[in-house]
Amino acid sequence: xxxxxxxxxxxxxxxxxxxxxxxxxxxxxxxxxxxxxxxxxxxxxxxxxxxxxxxxxxxxxxxxxxxxxxxxxxxxxxxxxxxxxxxxxxxxxxxxxxxxxxxxxxxxxxxxxxxxxxxxxxxxxxxxxxxxxxxxxxxxxxxxxxxxxxxxxxxxxxxxxxxxxxxxxxxxxxxxxxxxxxxxxxxxxxxxxxxxxxxxxxxxxxxxxxxxxxxxxxxxxxxxxxxxxxxxxxxxxxxxxxxxxxxxxxxxxxxxxxxxxxxxxxxxxxxxxxxx
Numbered sequence: 001x002x003x004x005x006x007x008x009x010x011x012x013x014x015x016x017x018x019x020x021x022x023x024x025x026x027x028x029x030x031x032x033x034x035x036x037x038x039x040x041x042x043x044x045x046x047x048x049x050x051x052x053x054x055x056x057x058x059x060x061x062x063x064x065x066x067x068x069x070x071x072x073x074x075x076x077x078x079x080x081x082x083x084x085x086x087x088x089x090x091x092x093x094x095x096x097x098x099x100x101x102x103x104x105x106x107x108x109x110x111x112x113x114x115x116x117x118x119x120x121x122x123x124x125x126x127x128x129x130x131x132x133x134x135x136x137x138x139x140x141x142x143x144x145x146x147x148x149x150x151x152x153x154x155x156x157x158x159x160x161x162x163x164x165x166x167x168x169x170x171x172x173x174x175x176x177x178x179x180x181x182x183x184x185x186x187x188x189x190x191x192x193x194x195x196x197x198x199x200x201x202x203x204x205x206x207x208x209x210x211x212x213x214x215x216x217x218x219x220x221x222x223x224x225x226x227x228x229x230x231x232x233x234x235x236x237x238x239x240x241x242x243x244x245x246x247x248x249x250x251x252x253x254x255x256x257x258x259x260x261x262x263x264x265x266x267x268x269x270x271x272x273x274x275x276x
Contacts, residue, residue, distance in 0.1 A: 015091070016062060016064055016089045016090075016091050016105070017064060018062035018063055018064055019063055019064065019065065019066065021053075023066075024053075024063060024066040024086075027065075027066040027067060027068065028066040028067060028068035028084035028085070028086070029068065029079055029080060030049070030068055030079070030080055030081055030082050030083070030084045030112075030113065030114060031049040031050060031053070031066060031068075031084055031086065031112075032049075032050060033048075033049070033080055033081050033114045034048075035114070036081065036114045036115070036116075037081040037114055037115040037116070039115070039116070040115070040116050044116065045153050045154075046114065046154075047112060047120055047154055047157055048154060049084065049086060049110070049112050051154060052086070052110060052112070052157070052158075052161070053086065055158050055161060056088045056108075056161065059090075059161070059162070059165050060090045060091075060092060060093075061088040061089060061090045061108060061165065062088065062089060062090070062091065063086060063087070063088055064087050064088060064089045064107075065085075065086070065087040066084065066085065066086050066087070067084065067085040068082060068083070068084040068085070069082065069083065078115070080114075081113065081114040081115040082113055082114075082115055082117065083111065083112070083113040083115075083117055083118055084111075084112060084113065085109060085110070085111050086109070086110045086112070087107055087108070087109050088107065088108045088109075088110070089105050089106070089107050089108075090105075090106070093105065093106055093168065093169060093172050094106075094172065095126070095172060095175045095176055095179060095228070096176065096179065103128065103175075103179065103221075103228070104126055104127055104128035104175075105126075105127060106124065106125070106126050106127070106168035106169075106171065106172055107124070107125060107127050108122065108123070108124045108161070108164055108165070108168065109122070109123045109124070110122050111123075120157065122160060122161065122164060124164045124167060124168050126168075126171060126172070126175065128221075128232070174271070174274065175228055177274055178226065178227040178228040178231065178270065178274055179226050179227075179228045180226065181226055181227040181228075181273070181274055182225055182226055182227075183225050183226065183227055183230055183273070184225075185225075187273065188215055188225065188230050189211060189215075191230055191231075191234065191269065191270075191273060192206075192211045192212075192214045192215050192230075192234055193205075193206055193211055194269050195214065195234040195238060195266055195269060196210055196211060196214060196238075196245075198238060198262050198265050198266065199238055199245070199250070199262075209244055210243070210244060210245055213237070213243035213244045213245075214233070214234055214237045214238070214243050215230070215233055215234070216233070216237075216243065217229075217233055218233070218236060218237075218242070222236075227270060227273055227274055231266070231270045234266065235263065235266055237250070238253070238262060238266065239252065239253050239259055239262065239263070240252045240253075241253075
């Protein structure tokens with residue numbers, strides 16, 4: 001596995017906390033199902049969560065959390081075969097902050113079940129560590145996969161996971177480059193002007209107070225002139241609102257597809273500045 005950066009020191013967040021299979025069994029017993037529930041048809045393709053954990057391990061990603069909704073009864077349909085969530089991180093894959101600590105990590109999440117209640121789902125994103133108590137905010141979604149269990153067999157799912165790992169490795173390498181890319185005040189102003197155009201209708205040009213408002217840091221971790229922090233300040237403002245726009249406070253974007261498309265467009269703008 002190619003690492004995007006070497007391990008930094010002097011920060012408590014440098015070390016991920018993998019959980020054991022014993023701990024995973026307590027948190028999510030359905031991970032250990034050896035086959036699907038008997039109610040399912042022969043067309044159902046069983047995806048072993050244990051086998052996925054082993055495959056992630058071979059890719060350098062460790063199981064860091066497991067979750068399963070608690071059931072009010074002991075029905076095996078839910079306790080032994082129900083929906084469960086597995087989260088994976090690599091100890092060697094992260095973005096560094098300006099002190100050499102950890103700015104954030106990519107996390108791959110797999111939502112699986114063996115009773116036919118919902119499709120197999122794989123999500124990947126960059127999660128920023130924004131305060132000392134470990135609060136995380138998802139700042140960049142790298143797509144998702146959600147398919148019924150009749151479509152993919154276990155080997156095909158593994159290939160999808162391989163692609164996800166390659167995607168997040170590439171993204172972390174990009175972000176580490178962004179962190180070292182200092183922007184002048186003029187470049188920051190130009191970036192925010194382009195970013196605001198994503199939320200303005202027609203050909204209206206953003207006002208100076210709107211641009212400066214978008215560039216304001218909402219937390220100390222976002223103070224700085226590197227491209228990564230400028231990107232995050234712009235992204236949070238555009239998606240969550242809270243800055244002055246059209247002489248009133250900008251509202252958050254509620255439509256998930258609109259948010260997804262805006263994130264893609266903003267990412268493209270940032271890549272253009274990274275290349276300069």
